[in-house]
Amino acid sequence: MHPLIRSFGFLFSPMLLALLSGAMAVSAPPSCEQWGVFEVELEGPATGNPFLGVELSATFSHDDQSITAAGFYDGDGVYRVRFSPPSQGKWKYRSASNAVELDGKSGEFEATAPGAGNHGPVEVAHEFHFAYADGSPYKPIGTTCYAWTSQPESLQRQTLKTLSESPFNKLRMCVFPKRYTWNQNDPSLYAFEGTPPNQWDFSRYNPKFFQHLEKQIVELAKQGVQADLILLHPYDDGRWGFDRMSDDADDRYLRYVVSRLAAYRNVWWSLANEWDFMKHKQESDWDRMIQVVSDADPYRRLTSIHNGYILYNHNNPLLTHASIQNGSAAEEAGRAVLYRDAYRKPIVLDEVKYEGDIPLRWGNLSAEEMVHRFWEGTVAGCYVTHGECYLSDDDVLWWAKGGVLKGESPARIAFLRDVLLGSPASGLNPIDKWQAPNICGKPAEYYLVYFGTSQPKTWEFSLPRHELEDGMTFKAEVLDTWNMTTTPVDGEFHAKSHSQYEFKDAEGRSIDLPGKPYIALRITRADHE
Incomplete structure (x- = not known):
């Protein structure tokens, strides 16, 4: 059986390529951009529970580089291994599995020069800042739409359109749906097989849910937006039970998500939003889960964890940067800079409260105050994330569901973005x-x-x-x-x-x-x- 090869959505079969080549005895190997997504598709067992019973990985080799990526079951007897080549040249691969049908499958492909707009994944640079893998500076100007991928398709399209016209190049977003004030609707897709709202088999995933999530991550990448994926959150309160899975279910879920998504160059991992509000978990659970994500991710994508009242220990070396919720820290640069001194890594003030008019103290900043906090964070050598909560008769608030931006701060944040683009590539420091x-x-x-x-x-x-x-x-x-x-x-x-x-x-x-x-x-x- 020949494995099927995918690169950026195109399907390559070595047998088909050989037939199309006419007199050519050997077809040219498929290709994939450096930092793109190369995919090996295999057919294997569909009986029993393939999510639990089948193990699959593939080792990709080029010169003295060797990277092993875990595969995953995508339903209907289809297994995939995704790989993002970090360098150009000929890569060879070979699969390993406890299933005979999936074991020992091999092939090769050519990693070509990156195309326009492909600068590679974002990495930490100059201690407190970020850059793309090709060395181009990356200066995060983020916003927050927690549950946008759980909304109706028309609203998701509108959110993408709004982002394309905005200054934002990073989006904080949840994998799981959210249930909270102004966000009471159930999604059409769930991550697990079972019966809504809370009868789930946490050992079986719903491939359609993840295929949809991947599609939206790719759409963000086309717009140059980093997807800061929040893997777990407390805004469930037992409605679905995703906030109180067992340790084993948590770890399996994290490994599955990483196996599917790590190859996308615009993915960041945020272990949780307000980790300390998830009362069914202890701090030691987060230590374990951070390790699980790190072990599962062959690329070591940017990784953080976001706090409620209690700061996590961001000195954990597996955390690449500190994701901070603290509105008062962004009110004065002298406060924000203390996080740099404490953690000695990039500081992203991911929640400094929201521009809006809701009757809650965290969601009614004026536009002037939101812009002010961006500038205070900037002169502190940190980065600030935007959010917006304007009341609406249809309960579509940007912070939760996306849609359209109504506030006055985004245009001013765009002005700051242009200032940052003209600043030193190594970043601004106090x-x-x-x-x-x-x-x-x-x-x-x-x-x-x-x-x-x-x-x-x-x-x-x-x-x-x-x-x-x-x-x-x-x-x-x-x-x-x-x-x-x-x-x-x-x-x-x-x-x-x-x-x-x-x-x-x-x-x-x-x-x-x-x-x-x-x-x-x-x-x-x-x-x-």
């Missing part, structure tokens, strides 16, 4: 965090100064002395973060040592400011070659 927490950048090259809610009418040119030298020349621009305007400042500024802590302009110049809130300065070197 420069004198204890004395000047409102200044970040790259010393002697690039600075952002954010004045927040204060309303100065002038600012004396003054920079922390780190790496500065007398005579360095700078230019400045005034950024109105709410009105989204950029105003160049006339002339140049010549740095001169003023004290052991700071440099000022050699002529003592200051910059005139408009005397209103939410103003920033961008200061860049003018004398670089």
Whole structure:
């Protein structure tokens, strides 16, 4: 039996390719982009419980690289192994299974150059920041739509359209459906076989549910959006029982999800949203499950866990970054920066409360306050995630179901995104965090100064002395973060040592400011070659 080969949805059969090649004795091997998804499809046992009884993996080899990926059962006697080649060239593979029909199947394919828009998976870079695998900088501008894939198809299409027109390049989203205020509808598909709402066989998965989820992850990838997948959450309260599965069921589920989704380059793992609100689990359970995901994932995709009231120990080396819920931390850069010092890895303030008008304290920020928190988090060297909760007669709130964005913050967040795109690739960091927490950048090259809610009418040119030298020349621009305007400042500024802590302009110049809130300065070197 020949395995069937898939790459980006195209089906390749070696026998068919040989027939089509006419006089050619051997067909050319199939191909797949570097960091794309190459899939081996096999036919195997369909009786009994293949999810439990059949083990399948394949080892992919290229030069001195060897990566083993677990396979999974996809229903109707079909098994798949997905692989994302991290480098170009000829890859060979061989399957291993306890089922004779699946064992020892081999083949090869060519990993070609990545296509337009394919920069590879996102990885940690420069300690506190991120970059794509090809070295291109990635600066997360996230939003939250927890249960968007559990909504009617028309609403899911609308959500994707909205995202395509938004500034957001990361989406926090749940695998399981959510039951909460303004989100009471049941989904049409569930992850397990059984009878809704809570009679499930946790040892049998529903392939159609996961096929749909994969489809939406691919759609996000086409738009350049990272899918920050929340694997477990507490917004169930026994309705479906997905929040209180046994240890064995949890671990099997996690391994199954990873085997299906890890090959998609835009997937991140979030073990839980508000892990400490899942009262049927102990902290040690999360230690175990983080290890399960890490062991199952041959690519070690970005991994985090999100808190309610109790912070998880983000010093766990298996967590690539810290996902933090803390609205007050984003109110002042000096608070947010403490997380960097504690964990020494990227900090993503994934929940700083939501723009909206619901009668709950976590969901009624003004648009101005949401944008302000983005800027405070940015100058702290962290990253901030957006959310929106505006009441609607149809109960379609972006934070839970997606749909359309109604708030005023996304346009201003797009302005910040453009500022970030023009900032140093290595990321923005606090420069004198204890004395000047409102200044970040790259010393002697690039600075952002954010004045927040204060309303100065002038600012004396003054920079922390780190790496500065007398005579360095700078230019400045005034950024109105709410009105989204950029105003160049006339002339140049010549740095001169003023004290052991700071440099000022050699002529003592200051910059005139408009005397209103939410103003920033961008200061860049003018004398670089």
